[in-house]
Structure formats: C-alpha cells, structure tokens
Amino acid sequence: MGVVALVPAAGRGERLGYGLPKALVPVGGVPLLVRAVRGLFEAGRVQHVVIAAPPSDVDIVNTVTAPLAPAGGAVHVLAGGAERSDSVRLALAYALREIPGTTIVLVHDAARAFTPPHVVRAVVEAVEAGRPAVVPVLPVTDTVKQVDADGVVVATPDRAALRIVQTPQGFDARVLLRAHESGLHATDDAGLVERLGVPVATVAGHQDAMKITTPFDLAVAEALLVGGQA
Numbered sequence: 001m002g003v004v005a006l007v008p009a010a011g012r013g014e015r016l017g018y019g020l021p022k023a024l025v026p027v028g029g030v031p032l033l034v035r036a037v038r039g040l041f042e043a044g045r046v047q048h049v050v051i052a053a054p055p056s057d058v059d060i061v062n063t064v065t066a067p068l069a070p071a072g073g074a075v076h077v078l079a080g081g082a083e084r085s086d087s088v089r090l091a092l093a094y095a096l097r098e099i100p101g102t103t104i105v106l107v108h109d110a111a112r113a114f115t116p117p118h119v120v121r122a123v124v125e126a127v128e129a130g131r132p133a134v135v136p137v138l139p140v141t142d143t144v145k146q147v148d149a150d151g152v153v154v155a156t157p158d159r160a161a162l163r164i165v166q167t168p169q170g171f172d173a174r175v176l177l178r179a180h181e182s183g184l185h186a187t188d189d190a191g192l193v194e195r196l197g198v199p200v201a202t203v204a205g206h207q208d209a210m211k212i213t214t215p216f217d218l219a220v221a222e223a224l225l226v227g228g229q230a
C-alpha cells in the first residue's frame with residue numbers, strides 16, 4: 001500500500017526564538033527537518049514525503065531534503081500555509097493529486113525530529129490493520145487541572161483517562177481528506193477526524209518524539225544527543 005508522509009514545517013518557531021524558521025534550526029549540526037524526514041524514511045514504510053515549507057525557504061528546504069529519499073521514492077516540497085492545518089491541507093491536496101496510489105497518509109511535525117522509526121512503523125501497521133485514524137500517545141504523569149477564565153480550578157480530570165498526543169498521526173487518506181474538507185482548524189489532525197465521528201485509535205508513543213517548541217526543549221534535545229540517547 002502507498003504510504004505518504006506529510007510534514008508540516010512552515011512554522012516560524014516564534015516560541016523558540018532562534019532567528020531561523022524552526023524546521024531549519026540545527027541540533028548537533030543537523031536541521032530538525034532533516035532529522036524528522038530521515039526518521040520517516042528509516043522506518044522503511046514511507047516512500048514519499050511531502051513537506052510544507054516556510055514560503056520564503058522552499059528552495060533551501062528542497063536542497064537539504066532531496067538527498068534523503070530512498071531509491072524509488074522522493075521528497076516533494078511546497079509552500080505551507082498560515083496555520084498548521086492549512087499547511088497539512090495543502091500537502092494532502094498535493095499528495096492526492098501528484099502521487100499515484102496514496103492510500104495511507106501520515107502527518108508528522110518537523111518539530112518532532114527525534115521520533116524513533118519504530119513509532120512510525122507502529123502507526124502505519126495499525127492503519128494497515130484497518131484503523132481509519134491512529135495517534136501515538138504517552139500517559140500523563142502530572143496531575144492536570146481544568147481552570148476557569150480567572151485561573152481558578154474548576155475540576156481535576158482523572159489522569160488515567162488522559163493521554164499526551166504525538167506525531168506521526170496516521171490516516172486512511174480518504175478519511176483525512178474528508179476531515180480537512182471542513183476547512184476548520186484544530187491543534188492536531190485527529191481532532192478534525194474526531195469531529196466526523198470516526199474513531200481514533202492509539203499506539204504507544206515515545207519520549208524522544210517530544211515536540212521541540214521552546215529553548216528548553218532544544219537544550220534537552222542537544223543534551224540527549226550528546227548523551228547518546230537520541
């Protein structure tokens with residue numbers, strides 16, 4: 001079956017504040033986006049990757065990612081949109097139009113650059129087994145509070161029923177298309193699929209798939225790399 005990975009990478013990285021689009025920020029000398037795309041191909045289940053790049057950086061993204069594709073595969077780069085959901089929508093439309101046989105789609109943040117290949121495989125295998133939508137998750141280890149507009153606690157949800165959600169998220173391509181046809185925004189793609197009433201399954205995520213958002217996250221990634229754990 002044709003597995004295509006969409007990589008939203010068009011964010012500015014405002015919270016990181018590095019002075020470069022986040023996808024191009026190096027960790028151990030290698031841009032986050034290069035690490036993320038390399039991890040997808042290393043899983044051995046993805047032939048094509050479609051990257052939504054910062055509009056001003058399409059050429060440089062092309063240059064640094066094109067050599068990563070395996071024989072018979074390719075990296076495709078296009079300009080991303082204003083919001084993450086827009087970038088995914090543009091990449092999905094490209095894949096369905098230009099890559100014949102696209103039946104399973106992964107959506108993977110460039111910012112989750114250290115996701116282990118076995119997590120990618122677990123997501124693909126669950127979709128292949130018939131799940132229309134699959135997300136990798138971790139248990140919540142902190143106690144979580146719900147607060148009102150004044151910051152006053154109104155509830156303490158049972159954390160046993162909560163999960164932290166990562167990427168890649170995997171979908172039957174037709175389901176993801178229907179979800180994105182709404183034109184709505186959500187913080188993740190599964191959130192749009194849930195609104196269709198389609199069940200979203202979970203598989204085990206991994207701590208290394210952390211999203212690099214802040215300078216602290218970047219420092220953690222550098223430290224893990226030096227320590228040989230990433």
Ligand SMILES: Nc1ccn([C@@H]2O[C@H](COP(=O)(O)OP(=O)(O)OP(=O)(O)O)[C@@H](O)[C@H]2O)c(=O)n1
Binds near residue numbers: 010012082109211212
């Ligand atoms: N218009 C956008 C915004 C985000 N993304 C991508 O979506 C992923 C998750 O977004 P996030 O980590 O929040 O990245 P940024 O939007 O760059 O972060 P910030 O909000 O700090 O600017 C990233 O790989 C980012 O590049 C995207 O493709 N298009």
Ligand SMILES: C[C@](O)(CO)[C@H](O)COP(=O)(O)O
Binds near residue numbers: 084165188189
């Ligand atoms: C898709 C995601 O990485 C799942 O955890 C996350 O929701 C992206 O959120 P962001 O606000 O765009 O960083």
